[in-house]
Structures are given as C-alpha cells and as structure tokens.
Amino acid sequence: MEASIEVDGLRKRFGAVAALDGMSFTVAPGRVTGFVGPSGAGKSTTLRVVLGLDVAQEGRALVGGRPYRSLGEPSRHVGALLDAGALQPGRTARNHLLWLAHAQGAGARRVDEVAELVGLGAAIRRRAGSLSHGSRQRLGLAAALLGDPPILVLDEPFTGLDPQEAAWLGGVLRGLAGEGRAVLVASRLMSRVQDTAGHLVVAGRGRVVADLGVDELVADASRGRFTVRTGAREAAMAVLAGAGATVAACGPEVLTVSGLAGRERVEQVLNGAAVPYTEIVAHRATLEEAYMELTR
Ligand SMILES: Nc1ncnc2c1ncn2[C@@H]1O[C@H](COP(=O)(O)OP(=O)(O)OP(=O)(O)O)[C@@H](O)[C@H]1O
Incomplete structure (x- = not known):
C-alpha cells in the first residue's frame, strides 16, 4: 500500500523540552490509524508539522508524497480537524462552511453535501457559538471534508462526545476509510480509539514506541x-x-x-x-x- 502520510525522523525542541525525538511512522490509505499516547507524547506537535503549521528542526513530513506547504490546493489533499472550538461564534454553521468553501473554490452544493454526510441537521442554521460540543465536532468534520480529500487528520475528535455520538463518529470515520481514505486519529483515550482504528501508532516521549494492529498489541501483551x-x-x-x-x-x-x-x-x-x-x-x-x- 502506498503511504499517504510519511513522518520520518522528526525532531523538535521547545527550549529544554524535546517534543519530538525521532518521530517516524507512515499512514496507509483505506484504514483508520489511531495515533495514541499519553499527554505530552508529541502527537499534536507531529500533526502540526504534518499540516505545515509548525516546522521541525530535523526530519521530514510528507502528505501524499509532498510537503504540505508545497501542495497547490491543500484542502483537496488533506482535511484536518484540530480544534473544533475555533469558530466565529456569531456566524451560522452554514455560513461558516460557505465561507470556507468559497475560499477553496467549492460551492453551496458541496456545503449541503458535507452537512448531510456528518448529520448536522437543524444545527446548520444555528450560530456557531450556540452549538453543542457534538455539533461543533460535526461542523469541524464537515469543514475537513469540503475538499473531498483522500487524507484526514483529526486531533482528539472524541473529546466531549457522549457515548452515542462517539460511536457515531467512529462509524463515520470507518466509513470514510472504507472509501479508501487514510484517516489518522490522534487521541489520549485508547478506549475511544480502539473501537474505531484497526491500526495503532503508539507514541511516548516524542517517538513511536509501537506501530502495530490492535489485535497484535493485545496478543503481545497477553x-x-x-x-x-x-x-x-x-x-x-x-x-x-x-x-x-x-x-x-x-x-x-x-x-x-x-x-x-x-x-x-x-x-x-x-x-x-x-x-x-x-x-x-x-x-x-x-x-x-x-x-x-x-x-x-
Ligand atoms: N508551543 C510550545 N511551547 C513549548 N512547549 C511546547 C509547545 N508545544 C508543545 N510543547 C511541549 O512539547 C511536548 C509535546 O507536546 P504535544 O502537545 O505535542 O503532546 P501531545 O501528545 O499532543 O499531548 P496532549 O495529548 O496533551 O495534547 C510537551 O512537553 C509540551 O509541553
């Protein structure tokens, strides 16, 4: 399988803290990969480097074979959900999506498609500031899907969701992977990721400590x-x-x-x-x- 995301030997320090200390892994298309590890393991920093929001001091990160910053229309290559709270509170959910779609050269029809796909329902007409946490996560996922990207990167998408919403989101992510997309889900909560991901990259102290299937991990520990x-x-x-x-x-x-x-x-x-x-x-x-x- 061709790798959709390649992270190779990333090193990054924040002063005395080595946030990334040789982080390396690849993400394959057609499955959900859980990127798990305790707080401070370097997951968010890795995602930020992959998405061109931060720069590593060593190593490289490629998305579809290229550095993010060299992608012509990034939203057609990779969709990201990093912080579902980053919204203008007074704007309706639909206007938020229309505004993003416009910036990406997509139209109202695509907005309605992604809203349907993530089940935003009546929340699409509400102001972003009044949305429940679950609806904000749906809105963030809709935004990530606007460009119909083959790669999705999500940081803590299960946070704040109730069990039904989390189960629903897991199903949506598995469905998107089933269409052939590469889906990378970073989370501290193994309990949420285990029902969604077939493959795990386990991070600890800035590097990968295990890269294996969920079943393999259980077999090893048993x-x-x-x-x-x-x-x-x-x-x-x-x-x-x-x-x-x-x-x-x-x-x-x-x-x-x-x-x-x-x-x-x-x-x-x-x-x-x-x-x-x-x-x-x-x-x-x-x-x-x-x-x-x-x-x-
Ligand atoms: N902007 C920053 N300035 C200083 N230190 C930082 C910065 N960003 C991250 N760090 C440090 O780098 C290390 C890795 O952080 P990172 O947020 O990538 O971990 P994480 O695995 O995503 O943790 P969490 O699950 O809590 O989000 C931590 O020690 C963190 O305190």
Missing part, C-alpha cells in the same frame, strides 16, 4: 501471562516471585503471573512448593492494559 486461581494466595505469590516471576494479585483468590517460561513452569513452581491451586489459564490482556504497559 503472551507469557497466566491467571492462577488459588485459596493460598500469599503462599503462591511468595513462591512464584521467588522463582523470578512478576506476580500481581487481582482478587482474593486470583493472581496474574508473567516472566516464567510457560504454563508448565508455573505449575512446576507451585507443585514443587506444594501450594494448592484450582486453575492456571492463559491471561487475555485488555487493550487498555496493553496500552498502559507500553506507555508507562
């Missing part, structure tokens, strides 16, 4: 982990830790164990010390657990 059920929790924890395992209690009679070479070894350690147990099973990590482990 590998070599076991859940042990035992009435002798303290004794089991002591002998397993003594054998070099990392052990955590997760209930009065339940432990998770990692760091031993397989289920047989866990059994062997417990049997060797005559510690009773009723069950040893492979532990399936949640995506949230896997994410916490990667970014802690």
Whole structure:
C-alpha cells in the first residue's frame, strides 16, 4: 500500500523540552490509524508539522508524497480537524462552511453535501457559538471534508462526545476509510480509539514506541501471562516471585503471573512448593492494559 502520510525522523525542541525525538511512522490509505499516547507524547506537535503549521528542526513530513506547504490546493489533499472550538461564534454553521468553501473554490452544493454526510441537521442554521460540543465536532468534520480529500487528520475528535455520538463518529470515520481514505486519529483515550482504528501508532516521549494492529498489541501483551486461581494466595505469590516471576494479585483468590517460561513452569513452581491451586489459564490482556504497559 502506498503511504499517504510519511513522518520520518522528526525532531523538535521547545527550549529544554524535546517534543519530538525521532518521530517516524507512515499512514496507509483505506484504514483508520489511531495515533495514541499519553499527554505530552508529541502527537499534536507531529500533526502540526504534518499540516505545515509548525516546522521541525530535523526530519521530514510528507502528505501524499509532498510537503504540505508545497501542495497547490491543500484542502483537496488533506482535511484536518484540530480544534473544533475555533469558530466565529456569531456566524451560522452554514455560513461558516460557505465561507470556507468559497475560499477553496467549492460551492453551496458541496456545503449541503458535507452537512448531510456528518448529520448536522437543524444545527446548520444555528450560530456557531450556540452549538453543542457534538455539533461543533460535526461542523469541524464537515469543514475537513469540503475538499473531498483522500487524507484526514483529526486531533482528539472524541473529546466531549457522549457515548452515542462517539460511536457515531467512529462509524463515520470507518466509513470514510472504507472509501479508501487514510484517516489518522490522534487521541489520549485508547478506549475511544480502539473501537474505531484497526491500526495503532503508539507514541511516548516524542517517538513511536509501537506501530502495530490492535489485535497484535493485545496478543503481545497477553503472551507469557497466566491467571492462577488459588485459596493460598500469599503462599503462591511468595513462591512464584521467588522463582523470578512478576506476580500481581487481582482478587482474593486470583493472581496474574508473567516472566516464567510457560504454563508448565508455573505449575512446576507451585507443585514443587506444594501450594494448592484450582486453575492456571492463559491471561487475555485488555487493550487498555496493553496500552498502559507500553506507555508507562
Ligand atoms: N508551543 C510550545 N511551547 C513549548 N512547549 C511546547 C509547545 N508545544 C508543545 N510543547 C511541549 O512539547 C511536548 C509535546 O507536546 P504535544 O502537545 O505535542 O503532546 P501531545 O501528545 O499532543 O499531548 P496532549 O495529548 O496533551 O495534547 C510537551 O512537553 C509540551 O509541553
């Protein structure tokens, strides 16, 4: 697959802070890529560099094979939603879109198309200042889609949405990716991204710490982990830790164990010390657990 966004070795300092420290990844068309990581990981700075709003001291960022600033009609190449609050409060939603469309050489018909696509409904006639957060996000997405771009970049699009709105937005983004677009969604909230993105770029301290499929991340975090059920929790924890395992209690009679070479070894350690147990099973990590482990 041809990469739609290429970020290669970006470095950027703000005084003593290294916001980007060798950030590199590519975004493929036809899928939603979640760009996740804790606050301060460098996600917004990366997006700003990709969109030509900021300049890195080293490295390069390409959109459709070219630097953003060299694109003739950028809105036809990439649509962005960075700050849905950046609106003139007195202008109606429709006038806001008409004004943007005019600047891009698009007409009223395209405004009505994108308004329909994002389900703005009656909110299209309201003043931007009186719109709910969800309607503002819809308006921001409509604006990003005006030029019918093959690439979409969204920063924290789920913030402030209720669960129904978030589920709706996830569906819209998957639909847009299904049409062949590259959709990059930056968020601190793995819980929102996991239902939308099939692929994840996980950032930490200005660089990529993992670049993999959602299923792969869960499988990696589950590998070599076991859940042990035992009435002798303290004794089991002591002998397993003594054998070099990392052990955590997760209930009065339940432990998770990692760091031993397989289920047989866990059994062997417990049997060797005559510690009773009723069950040893492979532990399936949640995506949230896997994410916490990667970014802690
Ligand atoms: N204009 C700026 N001036 C000084 N420091 C900045 C500036 N912009 C970002 N930083 C710093 O760079 C680092 C990366 O910030 P960035 O906003 O890119 O992270 P983020 O992953 O988007 O975080 P968040 O999820 O909180 O938005 C942080 O330490 C931040 O404080």
